[in-house]
Amino acid sequence: MTTAPPRTGTALTIRGLRRTFGSAVALDGLDLDVAPGELLALLGPSGCGKTTALRVLAGFERPDAGEVLLDGEDIVPVPANRRDTGMVFQSYSLFPHLSAADNVAFGMKMRKVPAPRRRARAAELMELVGLPEHGDRFPHQLSGGQQQRVALARALALQPRLLLLDEPLSALDAKVRVQLREEIRRLQLELGITTVFVTHDQEEALSMADKVAVMKGGRLEQCAAPAELYDRPATAFVASFVGTMNRxxxxxxxxxxxxxxxxxxxxxxxxxxxxxxxxxxxxxxxxxxxxxxxxxxxxxxxxxxxxxxxxxxxxxxxxxxxxxxxxxxxxxxxxxxxxxxxxxxxxxx
Amino acid sequence: MARLTYPLRPWRGAVLLIAGIYFLVPLLASLVFTVDVPGQGLTLESYTQIFSADGFTAALLRSVGLALCTVALALLLTLPAALAVRLSGSGRLRAVLEVVCTLPLVVPPVALVAGLGTVLKWGPDHLATTPLYQTFVAIQNPSFPLVLVFAYVVMALPFVYRSLDAGLRAVDVRTLVEAARDLGASWPRALFAVVLPNLRTALLNASFLALALVLGEFTVASLLGFQPFAVWIVQASGDNAQLSVAVSLLSLLLTWGLLLVVTGLARTRGTRGARKSRKKEAV
Structure with missing residues (x-):
């Protein structure tokens, strides 16, 4: 990442986000603020709406109401392919017919970046995620952890304003998971990129995030720094969901x-x-x-x-x-x- | 690899031998029959006759043309439908599509052609005064009977859909499309740059099955009175036994060769892609 000047990060604001699927309410008026360069973890049990929130940010779901502001500009009407977000998916999402380097360069190809520059930048990113020798491997030749590293490099390739991580570690072994989450955090700090990380693992959320937003039933229960969340949970739900609590x-x-x-x-x-x-x-x-x-x-x-x-x-x-x-x-x-x-x-x- | 270390069981050889006899003996017998004419010794006359026979090239080209049209139309119908159903994630729609596409298996070609024939006879009488009359005439043009393509598409639907469905099962289309869109690809680009390349084997399999079906189809074409290759063989050889066997052998070889080409297409494309990126990060 030596070629690009460090970005100052983008402020993300979510206001009154609502999304229903038939009779099921996935988002029930969600409000969130993420400061530039901050890593926010969306934490909650399955079905709490955290994944829907992330998909709204990426543009894969349209909210019924509410707005998503990136540096004050509402991006809800912007289609996913013009949103300037980078996403890492829960399941392995690398394109199986392309090598790792081609995967990383895919976004640049869509933006019509000339081939030599694509190649150079892809190599740079592969090095950034610690896989400099793996550029010509195909996804099926990589381990789960390596695939997610490549997916991260791919998401970062276009220097997105917002990095979205949808439980990227949940399919990995415990040891790889811990190692990779430290690395994601290191990279995120280094690049200063505003990041939203969805997880159901409270340990993951507490150890990585600047702020943790605990969600329940499509609403925000509490959004605070990990230590505050742990020491002063705002609601009984947060208290019991984050860490162990005696009643x-x-x-x-x-x-x-x-x-x-x-x-x-x-x-x-x-x-x-x-x-x-x-x-x-x-x-x-x-x-x-x-x-x-x-x-x-x-x-x-x-x-x-x-x-x-x-x-x-x-x-x-x-x-x-x-x-x-x-x-x-x-x-x-x-x-x-x-x-x-x-x-x-x-x-x- | 582990299989190679198994001891060679004798019954395997026996099965291979029996299968070989079953398939090869008739072929060899046919071959001998066509080249060994009593009183003339060995001669290739039957084969040279074929190529000079009336209508050989026309019938062959007609069949290949029909096959290609069928493949194109069948894929054009099923692929968008199968993709849309996958992307919508609706289980009910998927079941409907599956039933619709499997239905032709239940309808025997004879029933299909009976219905089709009735409509073709009835249609022109009732539509004589409308422009549709010309349509009816056009699709029954004997040099390229488009109506056969429609019938073949229906007959190929189950096979085409099955192989596409198998291919779609192997990839997570939705995530791939979303990943591509997130990286700035428009819908069409996501489809062409990501989804289709990953369905290549499935698409080739589907084409392969449809091609084989059309090239060997006799019932519908014959009953509707058209003359693609299979029908031509029967008619051309009615009076000359050696000629008819020679044509059968040739058509067998032809179909086999075509299918080999399709399979080869899958393989060379795959290895070329792999080689390119092995040589240099083909970004």
Missing amino acids: VPGKPTSDGLAEVLGVRLPVDGPATGSVFLLRPEALEVTEGGPDTVTSSSFHGASTRLTVRLADGTEVKADLPSHAAGSFGAGASVTVRPQRRPVLAAGEAA
């Missing part, structure tokens, strides 16, 4: 605090209801007491204990593995929350 009974006290597991804790937001949310790592476990360990699973540095509280509630607690060694299944323990703000579960869910 623990407690009661609000008159001074605006909440008494949870016998400890008075500050509450994030209004202290209403009788159920509070606690992350597994926010629980402390000490020897002896009314609670019983039902199982423990070793995760390397940490160990996750499942504990049945005296009132029958099951909670999960993460301890450093060296501290968890003495708590086998059946051990009597006491579970206490750390002194950190908790979240009320609210009425929903």
Whole structure:
């Protein structure tokens, strides 16, 4: 990418996007803002509308209502082939009859870039994605990970204003997946290209994105930086979808605090209801007491204990593995929350 | 490759031998019959007679022309329909198309030609005063009976559709089109630059089947009173046994050669593409 000056990135704004398929509502008034050069992950369970949103951005679906603004200009009326977006698909989408380099050069061919320049640029991009020697291979001669790299190079070839990734890693092995997602992120930062990444894998979303937008039923639940999403989920759905969350009974006290597991804790937001949310790592476990360990699973540095509280509630607690060694299944323990703000579960869910 | 390491089982050889005898002995017998004329010894006279016989070239060219027209029309009908159904993603439409395209298998050619013949007789009487009358005359032009193409397209439909469908199953047309559109290709370009090249084998298979069907078709042409190659053979050889066998052998060779050309077309194109890009990144 030495030939082109780094782009400053494009701002993407989505306003009131609606799309229905018959009686099914895929997008129910979606609003989103993506700053120039930012990587936004669209996260949600299947059927939440995240893929439809991406397809609207690419121009493969027409929204019933709403607008998609690229640097303030509405691109909804623009057909897909004039949109200036680069997309990497979930399934392997390389053209089977073309070599890797020809695949990468396809967009330039459509733009009538002269052949020598196409060739040079394709070679450059193949190098960028770490496959300089694979230009003359055909898709069926490449592994899944290599195919997705080529697909990424192909999507970047025209220096699109917007990079769209539709679960590009979901068909790959766990190890390749982690490696490739780091590489995608590195490239994205290097090129400063505004990117929307659709995934149902929360770990993927949290580890790659500048901002994560959690969707449910065609609507945005919360859009925030990964750490904020994890620490201060706006809704119970976000709390349970992102990471593991314990639902623990407690009661609000008159001074605006909440008494949870016998400890008075500050509450994030209004202290209403009788159920509070606690992350597994926010629980402390000490020897002896009314609670019983039902199982423990070793995760390397940490160990996750499942504990049945005296009132029958099951909670999960993460301890450093060296501290968890003495708590086998059946051990009597006491579970206490750390002194950190908790979240009320609210009425929903 | 693993298959090569199997021990050669004796029954395989036996099957091959029996099949070989079954197919080759009649051919050889025919060949001997045509060249070994009693009282004259070995002679190629039957074959030289064919080429000088009345109407040989005309009938042959007519058949090839009909075959090419049939292939073109059948593909023109089925390909857009099959693609549209795939791209729409509608399972119901696909089922409808499949049933429609398979239906001709159920209708025997004799029934088809009976219906067709009735219409051809009835039509001109009723349409004598309209311009359609000329259409009826034109499609029955004996030197190139277009009406046969229509009948053959119907008969070839199941085979053409099946092979196209098999080809479409092997590629994810929708994703390929979307990928091409995302890279700036208009609809027609996406179709010609991405979809058709990946359906090449399927298209050739479809053409191959339609070609073979038309070149060997006798019933419909004969009953409608036209004279493509297959019908000509029967008529030309009625009185001369040796001549008729010689013509059959020749037509067999001809069809076989044509099909070889079609298969060869698939292969050379494929390897040429591969070689080109192996030599240099053919961007």
